[in-house]
Amino acid sequence: MPNRRPKIEIVQTAASPEEAAAVAAAIEQFMRATAPPPAPVEPPMNPWVRTALLEGVDREPAHIVWI
Numbered sequence: 001m002p003n004r005r006p007k008i009e010i011v012q013t014a015a016s017p018e019e020a021a022a023v024a025a026a027i028e029q030f031m032r033a034t035a036p037p038p039a040p041v042e043p044p045m046n047p048w049v050r051t052a053l054l055e056g057v058d059r060e061p062a063h064i065v066w067i
Helices: 017-033 047-055
Strands: none
16 A cells, blocks of 8 residues: 655755754644544455355356256
8 A cells, every 4th residue: 555645845944954853743743633534444255255256156046947
């Protein structure tokens, strides 16, 4: 899964390196605090159901007319 968080860099500034690092840290903290909650984890599919779906099995057999 790719990292979707932007990398924060302060390119040109009149601030000292410590001040620039503090600003970057404050922005990262704000982004973490306001991030949406993670999506709920879906329960794994029953292996028997998954196999039946992959094999194309129906619950009841189709009506086959023999000619």
